[in-house]
Amino acid sequence: MKRVAILGATGSIGASTLDVVARHPDRFRATALAAHRNVDALAELCARFRPELAVIADPACEDALHERLAANGAGCRVLAGAQALIEAAAGAHCDVVVAAIVGAAGLQSTLAAAHAGKRLLLANKEAIVMAGGLLAAALERGGGELLPLDSEHNAVFQCLPRQPRAADVAHAPAARTDLAAAGVRRIVLTASGGPFRGRTRADLAGITPAQACAHPNWSMGRKISVDSATLMNKGLEVIEAHHLFDAAPERIEVVVHPQSIVHSMVEYVDGSVLAQLGNPDMRTAIAYALAWPERVDAGVATLDLLKTARLDFEAPDLATFRCLALAYEALRAGGTTTTVLNAANEEAVAAFLDERLPFLGIAETIERCLDAVDSAPATTLETILDADLTARREARRIIASL
Numbered sequence: 001m002k003r004v005a006i007l008g009a010t011g012s013i014g015a016s017t018l019d020v021v022a023r024h025p026d027r028f029r030a031t032a033l034a035a036h037r038n039v040d041a042l043a044e045l046c047a048r049f050r051p052e053l054a055v056i057a058d059p060a061c062e063d064a065l066h067e068r069l070a071a072n073g074a075g076c077r078v079l080a081g082a083q084a085l086i087e088a089a090a091g092a093h094c095d096v097v098v099a100a101i102v103g104a105a106g107l108q109s110t111l112a113a114a115h116a117g118k119r120l121l122l123a124n125k126e127a128i129v130m131a132g133g134l135l136a137a138a139l140e141r142g143g144g145e146l147l148p149l150d151s152e153h154n155a156v157f158q159c160l161p162r163q164p165r166a167a168d169v170a171h172a173p174a175a176r177t178d179l180a181a182a183g184v185r186r187i188v189l190t191a192s193g194g195p196f197r198g199r200t201r202a203d204l205a206g207i208t209p210a211q212a213c214a215h216p217n218w219s220m221g222r223k224i225s226v227d228s229a230t231l232m233n234k235g236l237e238v239i240e241a242h243h244l245f246d247a248a249p250e251r252i253e254v255v256v257h258p259q260s261i262v263h264s265m266v267e268y269v270d271g272s273v274l275a276q277l278g279n280p281d282m283r284t285a286i287a288y289a290l291a292w293p294e295r296v297d298a299g300v301a302t303l304d305l306l307k308t309a310r311l312d313f314e315a316p317d318l319a320t321f322r323c324l325a326l327a328y329e330a331l332r333a334g335g336t337t338t339t340v341l342n343a344a345n346e347e348a349v350a351a352f353l354d355e356r357l358p359f360l361g362i363a364e365t366i367e368r369c370l371d372a373v374d375s376a377p378a379t380t381l382e383t384i385l386d387a388d389l390t391a392r393r394e395a396r397r398i399i400a401s402l
């Protein structure tokens with residue numbers, strides 16, 4: 001029985017994870033559930049899944065959660081505050097941690113799970129973009145393993161050779177393969193292109209949050225939906241792939257594939273290209289990572305290739321969707337530059353969703369912020385948190401001026 005802590009339980013990834021967990025009561029048990037401040041949704045999940053621990057990150061919601069749990073009889077231990085997320089990730093109640101908090105708020109609990117030697121199922125890409133080096137070091141020290149939930153990275157992981165059995169990876173993150181020794185030429189990440197594929201800059205000027213969040217293929221939280229619309233999601237994923245697979249930026253390519261059926265590919269030196277295909281449903285990646293190295297039913301429909309009929313591929317438009325180019329630049333610059341990129345993006349996306357910043361202002365804010373904030377070596381958590389704070393302050397100043 002694998003005991004699973006789900007951080008971000010009330011979100012889109014949280015819901016998909018709990019769906020897979022519920023299909024296999026003989027294999028998986030949700031022992032900790034954590035959320036930000038949606039007390040009603042968290043209390044309902046506790047009544048249904050009966051975890052040992054419920055964590056609400058906003059301490060102002062603690063009393064309300066106690067009341068709701070007393071009323072619905074869930075009777076689990078309750079903790080509140082940011083520190084409680086760390087306890088939820090590192091405590092003895094779990095073997096597996098699903099890091100599905102959105103944004104930098106998930107960084108410290110993700111690191112804590114790695115330090116504690118858990119099996120870390122990583123959805124929270126912002127954490128690895130901010131602190132990829134620290135996360136790798138924490139995994140090594142903790143002796144746990146990382147399995148990517150992001151569909152592209154999960155696909156790449158599935159296409160890489162010699163995936164060792166769990167027993168062999170006691171001291172190495174599962175996702176790490178020596179790419180050169182394995183004969184890998186490049187990693188090809190697919191991108192749907194988002195709701196504005198094919199549009200010009202002029203078309204994008206008056207885009208509203210509702211339009212940006214209407215993704216053609218995937219149903220996701222609002223922040224990642226906007227990231228998909230700007231292509232920053234793919235930019236964050238290039239940085240994520242760099243850290244997960246120890247791949248140089250020039251070995252990571254992005255190709256737009258509007259059907260979202262090919263989730264990503266690995267090309268080898270002999271010219272072979274391995275791809276992972278499936279319906280766009282996150283439960284495939286989640287079930288794979290939960291059960292690895294076994295396979296279990298994820299509740300995902302069979303891929304109907306005849307109905308799909310075509311698989312199209314095109315180059316990304318880096319001039320219109322500047323965010324992807326900015327992410328490559330930040331990755332090449334190294335150090336805390338990717339932390340700055342992420343912080344500026346989080347601030348800009350929040351301002352856009354709040355209707356304080358136009359859609360095209362997102363890339364502009366990030367670009368100006370990267371110019372304004374100096375990079376430092378990303379060697380300690382303090383430097384990274386400091387870069388995050390400085391970048392957010394600068395981004396807010398830029399947003400106010402735009």
Ligand code: NAD
Binds near residue numbers: 011105
């Ligand atoms: P979401 O907005 O649906 O859910 C976010 C979850 O995080 C919620 O449970 C919320 O309560 C929690 N949360 C937010 N702020 C918090 C805070 N300060 N402290 C504690 N908890 C907090 O988002 P999502 O779409 O599920 O995405 C979650 C993460 O997974 C993101 O990093 C996203 O990039 C990544 N991801 C999502 C998908 C997808 O299909 N949704 C795919 C790949 C990767």
Ligand code: MG
Binds near residue numbers: 150151152237
């Ligand atoms: Mg993805």
